[in-house]
Amino acid sequence: MARGTDDPVMSGIEAELPRLWRYGLVLSGNRDTAEELVQATCVRAIERAHQFMKGTRLDRWLISILHSIWLNDIRARKVRQGQGLVDADSALIFDGIREIEANIMAAQVLKEVQGLPEVQRETVFLVYVEGMTYREAAQALSVPIGTVMSRLAAARAKLAGLGVETADAMEGSSERHGRSGR
Amino acid sequence: MADPVDSIRPEDGMLVAYIDGELDAGEALALERKLSAEPALIARMAELRRGGRDFGNAYDLLLGAAPADRLRTMVRGLAARPSAGRTPVRMLAAIAAAIVIFAVGTAAGYFGPRLTGIGQQAAVEPQPPNWRQVVAEYVTLTTSDTLNAVPVDQALLDKQVLALSKQVSLPITSAKLALPHAYLKKAEAFEFRGRPLVQFGYLSPDVGPLAFCIIVNGRPDAAPAFEQREGSNIVFWTKDGRGYMLIGKAPRGALEQFAGDLAKRLT
Numbered sequence: 001m002a003r004g005t006d007d008p009v010m011s012g013i014e015a016e017l018p019r020l021w022r023y024g025l026v027l028s029g030n031r032d033t034a035e036e037l038v039q040a041t042c043v044r045a046i047e048r049a050h051q052f053m054k055g056t057r058l059d060r061w062l063i064s065i066l067h068s069i070w071l072n073d074i075r076a077r078k079v080r081q082g083q084g085l086v087d088a089d090s091a092l093i094f095d096g097i098r099e100i101e102a103n104i105m106a107a108q109v110l111k112e113v114q115g116l117p118e119v120q121r122e123t124v125f126l127v128y129v130e131g132m133t134y135r136e137a138a139q140a141l142s143v144p145i146g147t148v149m150s151r152l153a154a155a156r157a158k159l160a161g162l163g164v165e166t167a168d169a170m171e172g173s174s175e176r177h178g179r180s181g182r
Numbered sequence: 183m184a185d186p187v188d189s190i191r192p193e194d195g196m197l198v199a200y201i202d203g204e205l206d207a208g209e210a211l212a213l214e215r216k217l218s219a220e221p222a223l224i225a226r227m228a229e230l231r232r233g234g235r236d237f238g239n240a241y242d243l244l245l246g247a248a249p250a251d252r253l254r255t256m257v258r259g260l261a262a263r264p265s266a267g268r269t270p271v272r273m274l275a276a277i278a279a280a281i282v283i284f285a286v287g288t289a290a291g292y293f294g295p296r297l298t299g300i301g302q303q304a305a306v307e308p309q310p311p312n313w314r315q316v317v318a319e320y321v322t323l324t325t326s327d328t329l330n331a332v333p334v335d336q337a338l339l340d341k342q343v344l345a346l347s348k349q350v351s352l353p354i355t356s357a358k359l360a361l362p363h364a365y366l367k368k369a370e371a372f373e374f375r376g377r378p379l380v381q382f383g384y385l386s387p388d389v390g391p392l393a394f395c396i397i398v399n400g401r402p403d404a405a406p407a408f409e410q411r412e413g414s415n416i417v418f419w420t421k422d423g424r425g426y427m428l429i430g431k432a433p434r435g436a437l438e439q440f441a442g443d444l445a446k447r448l449t
Contacts, residue, residue, distance in 0.1 A: 010261055013257055014254055014257055014258075017248065017250065017253040017254060017257065018245045018248035018250055018253070019245065021248040021249070021253060022241065022244045022245055022248060025244060026241075031247075031249075035249060035252070035253070038253055038256075039253075039256055040413065042256065042257050042260055043260060046260055046261065069413075073413050076325075076390075077390075077431055097243065097244065097246070097247045099243040099246055099247075100240075100243045100244070100247075103240075103243060105236070105240075106236075106239060106240035106243050107240075109235045109236060109237060109240035110240050110241070110243075110244075112235070113235070113237065113240075124237065125237075125241065127202070128235075128237040128238065129237050129238055129241040131238075133204070134199065134202075134204050146195060149195030149196070149198060149199055149204075150190060150194070150195050152195075152198045152202070153190045153194035153195050153197070153198045153230065154190045154194075155233065156194075156198055156230045156231075156232075156233025156234065157190055157194065157229070157230065157233060158233065159232075159233035159234075159235060160229045160230060160231075160232040160233035
């Protein structure tokens with residue numbers, strides 16, 4: 001029996017796929033791994049659809065699942081198999097993405113953020129890109145809110161020391177993006 | 183994993199929370215009072231502001247690079263799959279529902295108490311879970327750390343293996359269970375819906391935990407086959423009324439090789 005469209009997970013999951021893939025890319029730095037992460041997330045979300053609470057945000061729930069799979073399964077496997085993790089300093093994962101190659105400023109921002117340690121990178125992403133509140137980010141990452149604050153502070157301190165010209169140019173436009181869930 | 187936060191100062195978290203509008207009115211007011219009294223704090227806040235970027239627009243450019251069609255096809259394929267038989271439900275409840283655990287005690291032959299409470303509650307699940315699914319869910323709870331923490335007393339382990347061999351009426355010994363680059367760490371007796379189920383837990387430095395399970399299920403012989411459940415690879419087969427499975431994160435080829443070796447030694 002296929003699942004019906006009255007299932008909020010099934011009816012909403014398709015719209016979230018590109019954003020899930022993007023989060024997978026931010027975490028893994030690898031497009032294939034990002035796709036693998038999205039697939040594993042969808043499998044688990046569909047299997048556990050009964051656990052999704054109606055009235056809460058599906059995107060947040062899916063992001064938490066993806067993060068958990070990354071941390072406990074795929075990332076752990078890569079480390080175990082000695083594949084290591086992507087050299088985050090490399091911005092090669094963005095090669096060939098025309099829109100980015102055409103936008104020097106955006107490419108610089110992506111390179112800088114991907115150069116941050118993983119825990120800072122993912123926190124910056126969830127708060128400043130996905131628009132999560134500190135509390136939402138803390139829940140998604142299973143860390144205390146104070147950890148979210150210190151990660152963001154450390155990320156900002158590091159970014160402040162980089163590309164000062166870029167930062168000056170962007171001064172005043174660092175507000176969080178797409179924060180619709182508050 | 184420790185956070186690399188050496189470069190930050192104690193007040194940085196509050197300053198960033200202020201910049202991000204995360205402080206409540208009282209906290210913001212208190213910080214503003216502090217800022218007015220400490221020019222160094224204002225300078226630090228300005229520095230942290232400089233660490234801001236137009237993150238949203240930069241990352242939005244990545245959305246267009248997502249393999250949208252492939253992902254959509256994938257998820258529609260998942261949606262069309264029959265839901266029966268892939269209902270892990272709540273992992274622990276399902277495990278408790280299906281398996282009545284007997285812990286192999288320090289002396290072989292001693293079995294601990296049955297965990298019946300949760301099992302009774304979950305017994306109303308409409309679909310009895312496949313035994314391999316239940317094992318797969320159980321195995322997901324096992325990490326390298328779990329097995330690293332198990333001290334190995336070889337003499338005791340040999341006795342436990344012998345006790346389990348009687349459970350499934352097979353001449354199993356620790357030697358017959360040996361796998362390359364993997365250490366036998368545990369031998370445990372379970373029941374799955376009233377049928378004896380034994381599990382041998384290995385730790386491989388290369389691929390993490392592996393588990394070899396045998397259930398007495400009276401099913402007809404079936405050749406080895408491969409599947410994936412709960413993110414693990416599984417090779418399974420049936421021989422002489424017993425179901426076998428070898429599960430772990432090892433690559434398929436290696437797992438099939440191990441399973442072939444075990445099958446030859448045990449049958």
